[in-house]
Each structure stands twice: as C-alpha cells, then as structure tokens.
Amino acid sequence: MKLLLDAKNIRVLKRTNGDLMEIVDGVNLTINEGETVGLVGETGAGKTITAFSVLGILQPIGEAKPLWKVEGEVLFKGKDLLRLSKDEMRQIRGNEISLITQNPIASLHPLDMIGYQTGETLDEYKKAEFDEIMRLVVEHLGKVEIADAKERSSDFRHQFSGGEGQRILLAMALIRNPSLLVADEPTSSLDVTVQRQILELLKAMKKHFNLAMLLITHNLGVVAEMADRVYVMYAGEIVEHSDVTTIFKKPLHPFTRGLLGSVPRIDSDFFAFEGISGDPPRPPYRISGCKFHPRCKYATPSCKQESPELAETDSKHFVACLRVDEIRNLKKR
Numbered sequence: 001m002k003l004l005l006d007a008k009n010i011r012v013l014k015r016t017n018g019d020l021m022e023i024v025d026g027v028n029l030t031i032n033e034g035e036t037v038g039l040v041g042e043t044g045a046g047k048t049i050t051a052f053s054v055l056g057i058l059q060p061i062g063e064a065k066p067l068w069k070v071e072g073e074v075l076f077k078g079k080d081l082l083r084l085s086k087d088e089m090r091q092i093r094g095n096e097i098s099l100i101t102q103n104p105i106a107s108l109h110p111l112d113m114i115g116y117q118t119g120e121t122l123d124e125y126k127k128a129e130f131d132e133i134m135r136l137v138v139e140h141l142g143k144v145e146i147a148d149a150k151e152r153s154s155d156f157r158h159q160f161s162g163g164e165g166q167r168i169l170l171a172m173a174l175i176r177n178p179s180l181l182v183a184d185e186p187t188s189s190l191d192v193t194v195q196r197q198i199l200e201l202l203k204a205m206k207k208h209f210n211l212a213m214l215l216i217t218h219n220l221g222v223v224a225e226m227a228d229r230v231y232v233m234y235a236g237e238i239v240e241h242s243d244v245t246t247i248f249k250k251p252l253h254p255f256t257r258g259l260l261g262s263v264p265r266i267d268s269d270f271f272a273f274e275g276i277s278g279d280p281p282r283p284p285y286r287i288s289g290c291k292f293h294p295r296c297k298y299a300t301p302s303c304k305q306e307s308p309e310l311a312e313t314d315s316k317h318f319v320a321c322l323r324v325d326e327i328r329n330l331k332k333r
C-alpha cells in the first residue's frame with residue numbers, strides 16, 4: 001500500500017491567558033491510499049484537534065484568536081502541510097482532503113440553495129457554464145442517493161433531514177474528487193437506521209472513489225466495521241495502535257481494554273461490562289508519568305513517575321504501557 005499521509009510528532013498547543021497549553025502531545029499517524037484509519041478515544045482526548053491540525057484549520061499564533069501552535073510534520077503526498085502557504089493549503093483542502101463533521105444541518109448555509117452550496121466549492125465554478133456545474137452537482141447529489149436530486153438542488157437546508165444533510169455534505173466533500181476524507185463523528189447525531197444508511201454509503205463512496213478515510217468516532221461498532229487500522233488516543237497521546245482485528249481481539253493497553261469493556265457484550269466472557277473509573281482528564285493535563293495512572297487498575301508506583309513510550313510490542317502492534325508484558329498474560333481484563 002502506498003503511503004498517503006504521514007503525520008510525525010504532532011504537538012498542538014493553545015494559548016490561554018498568555019500560557020501555551022498542550023492539547024496534543026507527539027502524535028504519529030499514517031494513512032495509506034484507499035485505507036480507513038479509525039481514531040478513537042474518550043471525549044476531550046484531542047481527536048478533533050489532531051484532525052484539524054492535519055487539515056491546517058487551526059488559526060495559527062500571530063493571527064486572529066483563537067491562537068494555536070502546531071509543531072511536527074504532516075507529509076501528504078510528500079509535501080509538508082504545516083509549511084505550505086495559506087493559498088497552497090486552500091488548494092489541498094477540499095481538492096485533496098475533505099472534511100465531514102457531526103452536525104450536517106448546522107454546517108450548511110441556511111439561505112443558499114443546496115445545489116449552489118454543493119457546486120460552490122468547485123474551482124471551475126467561476127469559469128464553467130452554469131449548466132455544466134449543475135450537471136456535476138446533480139450527479140453527485142444522485143451518487144449520495146438524494147432522491148429527485150435535480151428538483152431538490154433548489155431546496156434549502158431546513159427542507160432536509162439530518163441524514164440527508166450528511167449525504168449533502170458528503171456530496172460536497174466528494175465533488176472535487178479528494179484522495180482523503182476526514183470524517184469526524186459522521187453518524188453520531190443520526191438515529192440508528194440512518195447511521196446504517198450513511199455507513200453503507202461511506203463504504204460505497206470509498207470503493208467508488210478509492211478514498212482513504214480518517215474516521216473519528218466514539219462508536220467502537222463503527223470502527224470495527226469500517227476501519228483497517230485503529231489509533232487509540234488518551235489525553236492527547238496515542239496509547240495503542242494496530243490493525244482493527246488485533247485491537248478488538250488482543251487489546252493490550254488498559255485504557256483500550258476498559259474502552260472495549262464499556263460496551264455490553266453477550267458473546268464474550270473476556271470483556272465483562274465494566275467501563276473505566278473516573279473522568280476523562282482535561283488539558284492542561286499535568287499528570288506525572290503515565291497519564292492514565294490515576295484511572296488504571298494495574299498502576300504501580302513507577303507508573304506515576306515514568307512516562308511509557310509507544311513501542312512495538314508485537315509485529316505492527318504498538319502500545320504505550322510499562323506493564324504490557326504482564327498484562328498480555330492476563331486471561332481476563
């Protein structure tokens with residue numbers, strides 16, 4: 001598989017009251033062409049901020065508020081996105097990398113017709129004939145299964161359901177034929193039946209366009225079904241990373257085990273329904289040693305002092321835990 005995106009040692013800091021507060025701490029993440037990579041973790045772990053840093057949509061320090069500093073390298077097709085000019089980045093965003101988020105209806109403009117909004121992102125918009133733009137818009141709205149796409153392209157956002165709104169955002173994302181789609185909780189605001197339809201549509205679109213996808217979600221069922229590889233994030237760091245089968249069948253980090261154990265299962269006695277005690281930490285973290293130690297039932301005094309590195313414990317299975325070898329031998333969580 002060919003490497004598409006290679007994010008190296010990403011640190012994201014936010015300026016608050018003059019201080020720089022670390023939100024993402026040294027994240028490494030790769031995405032291959034056509035691959036779906038899941039990014040999971042509790043609320044506030046830094047998943048969205050990681051994705052936004054890759055997309056270059058955090059307002060850099062020195063410009064209008066909010067003020068963010070992003071360090072590291074984000075190589076996309078060999079170019080470092082963190083070192084491109086605003087214009088160069090604008091070309092990549094939308095053309096090469098697109099974003100869909102969890103509030104589709106709120107993401108659409110209330111006063112512009114849907115067809116106009118869908119076509120507006122095309123570079124050719126100003127140059128091409130109106131008829132040609134509308135042909136492309138209707139074609140893409142049809143691809144995402146908006147019924148009567150031609151007639152409905154002159155409707156406004158309040159005339160669509162949440163599921164249809166997500167389809168429209170997807171049409172907007174795909175109309176410029178990107179190679180990477182960042183989907184941030186694409187189904188979390190939708191009811192289960194519509195979630196299923198959107199997931200099926202995402203799968204079909206991925207195949208049709210040979211899209212790679214960074215899929216950010218709390219929903220482990222969605223990850224199990226969609227992702228090829230998974231990164232587990234805790235308090236701004238990646239704590240475990242492997243292919244999806246290994247993460248679900250042989251999780252090694254106590255946080256990943258707790259996350260999987262939070263989902264009721266009737267088919268396995270390996271994961272009792274137990275969850276993770278305590279609340280997700282908020283930045284600034286200021287937790288010594290392993291950031292998970294206040295909530296970890298395996299923590300020892302050394303976990304409070306020593307910060308574990310993300311290391312390859314088995315082939316292509318990376319875990320950041322000082323006690324990984326002992327935990328691996330435990331039969332149950």
Ligand SMILES: Nc1ncnc2c1ncn2[C@@H]1O[C@H](COP(=O)(O)OP(=O)(O)OP(=O)(O)O)[C@@H](O)[C@H]1O
Nearest residue numbers: 014023042043044045046047048049050066282283
């Ligand atoms: N605009 C912002 N201003 C200040 N702090 C922010 C902002 N956005 C996020 N943060 C902080 O950064 C941390 C990471 O936020 P982020 O949105 O990336 O979390 P997340 O993992 O995507 O959570 P969720 O699953 O709830 O979407 C949060 O704890 C929050 O405190």
Ligand code: SF4
Nearest residue numbers: 290293296303321322
């Ligand atoms: S390093 Fe210690 S505290 Fe951290 S996850 Fe491993 S056992 Fe738990």
Ligand SMILES: [Mg+2]
Nearest residue numbers: 047048049184
């Ligand atoms: Mg988020």
